[in-house]
Amino acid sequence: MALLLAWCLPAHADKAAAFYYGPNIPWSELSLYDYPVVEPDQADRVPEFVADQRFYAYVSLGEVLPQRSYFSLIKPQWRLGKNRNWGSWVLDQSQAELRDIFVEKVFAPLWEAGYRGFFLDTLDSYQLGVTDEEGRQQQREGLAALINAVSQRYPDARFIFNRGFELMPMVRAQVDAIAAESLYQRWLPEKESYQVVPDPDREWLLQQFSELRQRFEVDGIAIDYAPPAEREQARQLARKIADHGLIPWVTNPAIDGFGLGVREVLPRDVLLIHGGSEERLWEHADAIRYGLMPLQFQGLIPDIREIDDTMPAGELRGRYAGIVVWLEKDGISSPDFESWLVRQRESGVPIVMLGYPAVDPLGPNGQIFGFQARTTPQVLPSIVRQHESMGFEAPLPRFLPVGEPLYNAQATTPWLEIASGSQRYMPVAITEWGGYAMQPYLIRAALPTIKAEGLDRWMLNPLTFLHDALRLPAMPIPDVTTENGRRLGFAHMDGDGFPSLAEVRDYQGQADARVLLEEVLKKFTLPTTISVIEGEVASDGLYPNQAAELQQIAREMFRLDHVEAATHTYSHPFFWYDAQNNPGDLFGPEGQLRLPIPDYKMDPVREVAGSADYIEKNLLPPGKKTRMVLWSGDTVPTPEALRAAREHGLLNMNGSDTTITRSAPTWTLIKGIGLPKGEEYQVYAPNQNENIYTRQWTGPFYGFERVIETFEMTESPYRFKPVDIYYHTYIASKNASLESLVTVYQWAQDQPLFPLFASEYVRKVLDFNQMAIAREADRWLVRGGGELRTLRLPESLDLPDMGNSEGLAGYRVDKPGRYLHMQGATASWKAGNHKRPYLQQANARLTDFTQTRSGLAFSLKGYAGLEFAIGNAEGCTMRQAGKRLAPVRREGSVYHYRSAKHELTELRLQCSQ
Incomplete structure (x- = not known):
C-alpha cells in the first residue's frame, strides 16, 4: 500500500493545499497535496486507492444551500x-438542536465515507x-461548540477553517490551517469580474495570518482567483502569496477547475472525442484503433466520448491536458458541441482536430478558430x-489532393501548405x-483502392504532432514496458484447442495441451499465464470422454511455479456484444456467437466469475488463485463482463492488434495499452498471437x-511494448507451429528481460491510469499505487541528483529511453549530477532500498x-550476508553482478569515502 506522500517527501518540502469542488474528482492528482479539499457531494466516498491520504470534505457551517440533503431538517426559525449572492440561507448556530443535526447528518456520514478532515x-x-x-x-460560541463536538466524536479528525480567526481561542479541535480568500485578486460575483485586492485589505489579512501563526502555529492558506486561460498570471500570484510564507492556491471562481499553487500538477487526462465511424462497435473507431497509442505513449490518459455524448462539466483547464476530436465524416458537429468547444478554446484548453473539422469552417465558430474557406483548385x-515530420511512413502523394479546401490564419507552424x-x-x-x-494527410492507405489490415500509413509523425499541438510539457512519463531498466517479459495462453489432438512427432493422437506441457512449459521458465475454457475441459462440458485427461494436464500445468492461472471463460463468446444481447441464440449477424453448450444462455457473470471459480475449485493446487480472465473471440468485452x-x-x-512487422512497418499496427469503458477498464494484450501470423491458422504454420x-520493432527506435509471447493451446498441435513457439521462447530467454506474470503487467497498466505527477519549483513529485515503478525521462530533462532524492533507486540511459527506477509508490527528486552509487538495472523487483x-x-x-x-560503483564492495559478491563485468563506472538465486536480501554496497 502506498504511504502518505507527506512521509515520503524530503523534510524541507513545503506543504501544499488544493481545493476542488467540481465533478469527477481527480483523486490521484489531489493526493499529491497535504491539504486536499473536495466537495463531498460530488462523490459517494473516498476511493480505496487513496484511502491512506487525508482528504478534507467541504462543509458550510454558517450557510446552507437548498440543494443540500439535510436542508429539509432545518427549521425556518434557525435561519x-x-x-x-449565492442563494443560500444564513444559519443560527447558537441553536443546540441545529448543531446536533450537523453532527449526526453532516459530519457522521462524511466520516463513514472516508473523510478524515x-x-x-x-x-x-x-x-x-x-x-x-x-x-x-453567541454565534461564535455556537460554532466553537459544534466544532468541539465533532472533535470529541472523532478525535482523529483534522480541520481547516475558512477565516474564522476569532474562533481559534475557543476550539479544542486539531486545526491544521486557516484559509482565507482574496489576498491579491478576488472575484466579484455580483459584477462577474476579477478585482485587485486593495492594499489595506491585504495588509489586514496578512496581519491576521501572522498573529495566528505566532499564537497557534497553524499553516496559512491564501486562495486567490484568476481566469482559467491566464495560467501564467496564476503562477505569478501563487509565487507572490508564497513569498509571505503562506500556502497559495489560485483557481477559477467556481473552484471546479484544477488550480495551482507553488506545487502544480501536470494534467495527464486527455479528452478523446470520436464520431462518424461506420464500424458496428465504437471500440473499432479510428480514434481508438490509431489514437490511443500516441496519446498513451506520451503519458496521457484518454477520457473517451462520442461527439453526441455529454461532455465533462466544470472548468477543464488544469484538469485536462487537452482535447482531441477525431472525426471520420465531415459536418457531424452539432451547434451545442461547437459552442462547448469554443468555450474550451476561450479557457485555453489545447484542442486538436483530426480527420475533419470539429466546427463548421464556414460558420462563425470556424472564424473563431481561424479557418478560412478556399475554392476548389482548378490546377x-x-x-x-x-514539415520534416510530414510524409512520415509514406511519401505525400504525387497528385496532391486538397481534402478540406481551407486555410488557417491562426497557424503558428504550418505542417503542410500547398x-x-x-x-x-x-x-x-x-x-x-x-x-x-x-x-488525407493524417492516415492514408498504401493501396487506396484496397481495404486490408496493415496497409494504412501515418502521413505525419503522430508523436511529434500531438506533442506540439497539445503543447505538452517536458515531464516524467509513467512507462508500462520496463522495470529497473529492463524490458518486461512474460507469456500468456488462450485455452482454445485444449482438447485438440496433436500431429506432433511422438505425440500423435494425444491432446496438444500435453505437448505444450512437456515441450514448452517444462523446458522454459518464463512466467506464463495459462487459461482454460471451462466448457471444453469440465466433465459436463463438450468433451466428457476427454475431460479426466484434460483436467489432469491442466493440474500439472498449474502446479508449475512459473505458471499462473486464468480463465478463458465458460463458453468462449466469439462476439461479446451480440452474445450478451442474444443470450439464447447460438448464431448472430457476425456468425457463431459461442460454443454450443446445451441448454445454456450466455451470462457475463457465469462466463467470467463462474469459470474462474470452476478452475480454482477443480484444477488449482492449494495456495493458487485464478488471477485473470483472458478475453475470448473478438476480445471486445461488454462493460457488464468487465464489471x-x-x-x-x-x-x-x-x-487490440499490435502486429507491426518488416513487411508491414507501420505504427498504425502498434496499439494502445488499454481502453476505458465507463467505470470499467479493458487492458489490451501487448501484442497478438499466432493466429494473426499464420493467416488465421491457414498457414504457414511456422x-x-x-x-x-x-x-x-516495438523496442527500437522506441520501446513501445514489453515482450509478451501470446498464443493458443493449438499452437502445439503441429510440428511447424510448435517449433516456432520454441524458437520464440528461446529468443526471449536470450534477451535481457525483466520476467513477470501477465497479472503484474496488468496491474502496471491500471496504475498508469492513477499515477499523478507534479512539479514544485525545480523538484518533481510523483505518486502512484506502487505497481508501476518506471518513469521515462525526456531528453530535455536532466537526470536526478540521487543524493537529493526520495523514492528513487536509480536510472538507466543506455537503452531506447531514459528510465528512472522508483522504489515504490512515491518519488521526489531534483535534477543534478551527484555521484552517489545508484541501481543501473536489475531483472527483479526491489523489495527494499536505502541510500546509506x-x-x-x-x-x-x-x-x-x-x-x-550498480552505477558510480568505483571503489565500492558488494556484500550479501557478510560475503563479498564480485562483479562479473564492468562497463565504465557500471558494475554488473549475477547470482543463481531468485532472491537476495540485505545486499550492501560499501564505498570508500
Whole structure:
C-alpha cells in the first residue's frame, strides 16, 4: 500500500493545499497535496486507492444551500437571513438542536465515507444576520461548540477553517490551517469580474495570518482567483502569496477547475472525442484503433466520448491536458458541441482536430478558430511548405489532393501548405489554440483502392504532432514496458484447442495441451499465464470422454511455479456484444456467437466469475488463485463482463492488434495499452498471437516466428511494448507451429528481460491510469499505487541528483529511453549530477532500498537468476550476508553482478569515502 506522500517527501518540502469542488474528482492528482479539499457531494466516498491520504470534505457551517440533503431538517426559525449572492440561507448556530443535526447528518456520514478532515466554510456568515456584539458572540460560541463536538466524536479528525480567526481561542479541535480568500485578486460575483485586492485589505489579512501563526502555529492558506486561460498570471500570484510564507492556491471562481499553487500538477487526462465511424462497435473507431497509442505513449490518459455524448462539466483547464476530436465524416458537429468547444478554446484548453473539422469552417465558430474557406483548385496543387515530420511512413502523394479546401490564419507552424494558382491551402498546422490534421494527410492507405489490415500509413509523425499541438510539457512519463531498466517479459495462453489432438512427432493422437506441457512449459521458465475454457475441459462440458485427461494436464500445468492461472471463460463468446444481447441464440449477424453448450444462455457473470471459480475449485493446487480472465473471440468485452471480472477480483487482458512487422512497418499496427469503458477498464494484450501470423491458422504454420520482428520493432527506435509471447493451446498441435513457439521462447530467454506474470503487467497498466505527477519549483513529485515503478525521462530533462532524492533507486540511459527506477509508490527528486552509487538495472523487483552514508542497502526478488548492475560503483564492495559478491563485468563506472538465486536480501554496497 502506498504511504502518505507527506512521509515520503524530503523534510524541507513545503506543504501544499488544493481545493476542488467540481465533478469527477481527480483523486490521484489531489493526493499529491497535504491539504486536499473536495466537495463531498460530488462523490459517494473516498476511493480505496487513496484511502491512506487525508482528504478534507467541504462543509458550510454558517450557510446552507437548498440543494443540500439535510436542508429539509432545518427549521425556518434557525435561519438568520439569506445570502443573495449565492442563494443560500444564513444559519443560527447558537441553536443546540441545529448543531446536533450537523453532527449526526453532516459530519457522521462524511466520516463513514472516508473523510478524515473537514474544511469549514462560511464561519463568519452570521454577520450578515446579526448586528449586535452580544449576538455575534453567541454565534461564535455556537460554532466553537459544534466544532468541539465533532472533535470529541472523532478525535482523529483534522480541520481547516475558512477565516474564522476569532474562533481559534475557543476550539479544542486539531486545526491544521486557516484559509482565507482574496489576498491579491478576488472575484466579484455580483459584477462577474476579477478585482485587485486593495492594499489595506491585504495588509489586514496578512496581519491576521501572522498573529495566528505566532499564537497557534497553524499553516496559512491564501486562495486567490484568476481566469482559467491566464495560467501564467496564476503562477505569478501563487509565487507572490508564497513569498509571505503562506500556502497559495489560485483557481477559477467556481473552484471546479484544477488550480495551482507553488506545487502544480501536470494534467495527464486527455479528452478523446470520436464520431462518424461506420464500424458496428465504437471500440473499432479510428480514434481508438490509431489514437490511443500516441496519446498513451506520451503519458496521457484518454477520457473517451462520442461527439453526441455529454461532455465533462466544470472548468477543464488544469484538469485536462487537452482535447482531441477525431472525426471520420465531415459536418457531424452539432451547434451545442461547437459552442462547448469554443468555450474550451476561450479557457485555453489545447484542442486538436483530426480527420475533419470539429466546427463548421464556414460558420462563425470556424472564424473563431481561424479557418478560412478556399475554392476548389482548378490546377494541380504543389507543396509550398512541408514539415520534416510530414510524409512520415509514406511519401505525400504525387497528385496532391486538397481534402478540406481551407486555410488557417491562426497557424503558428504550418505542417503542410500547398498552392494552386493564387490559392493557398493548409491541411495540417499547429495553431495558437492547438492544431489540426485533415484527411488525407493524417492516415492514408498504401493501396487506396484496397481495404486490408496493415496497409494504412501515418502521413505525419503522430508523436511529434500531438506533442506540439497539445503543447505538452517536458515531464516524467509513467512507462508500462520496463522495470529497473529492463524490458518486461512474460507469456500468456488462450485455452482454445485444449482438447485438440496433436500431429506432433511422438505425440500423435494425444491432446496438444500435453505437448505444450512437456515441450514448452517444462523446458522454459518464463512466467506464463495459462487459461482454460471451462466448457471444453469440465466433465459436463463438450468433451466428457476427454475431460479426466484434460483436467489432469491442466493440474500439472498449474502446479508449475512459473505458471499462473486464468480463465478463458465458460463458453468462449466469439462476439461479446451480440452474445450478451442474444443470450439464447447460438448464431448472430457476425456468425457463431459461442460454443454450443446445451441448454445454456450466455451470462457475463457465469462466463467470467463462474469459470474462474470452476478452475480454482477443480484444477488449482492449494495456495493458487485464478488471477485473470483472458478475453475470448473478438476480445471486445461488454462493460457488464468487465464489471463481473472486477467484482470477482479478477484482472483482465486481451484485445487490440499490435502486429507491426518488416513487411508491414507501420505504427498504425502498434496499439494502445488499454481502453476505458465507463467505470470499467479493458487492458489490451501487448501484442497478438499466432493466429494473426499464420493467416488465421491457414498457414504457414511456422509464421509465429515473425512475432520476433514485432518484438524488435516495438523496442527500437522506441520501446513501445514489453515482450509478451501470446498464443493458443493449438499452437502445439503441429510440428511447424510448435517449433516456432520454441524458437520464440528461446529468443526471449536470450534477451535481457525483466520476467513477470501477465497479472503484474496488468496491474502496471491500471496504475498508469492513477499515477499523478507534479512539479514544485525545480523538484518533481510523483505518486502512484506502487505497481508501476518506471518513469521515462525526456531528453530535455536532466537526470536526478540521487543524493537529493526520495523514492528513487536509480536510472538507466543506455537503452531506447531514459528510465528512472522508483522504489515504490512515491518519488521526489531534483535534477543534478551527484555521484552517489545508484541501481543501473536489475531483472527483479526491489523489495527494499536505502541510500546509506557509505553506499546502498537493498533487496531483490524475481523469477530468474538475479542480474543487476550498480552505477558510480568505483571503489565500492558488494556484500550479501557478510560475503563479498564480485562483479562479473564492468562497463565504465557500471558494475554488473549475477547470482543463481531468485532472491537476495540485505545486499550492501560499501564505498570508500
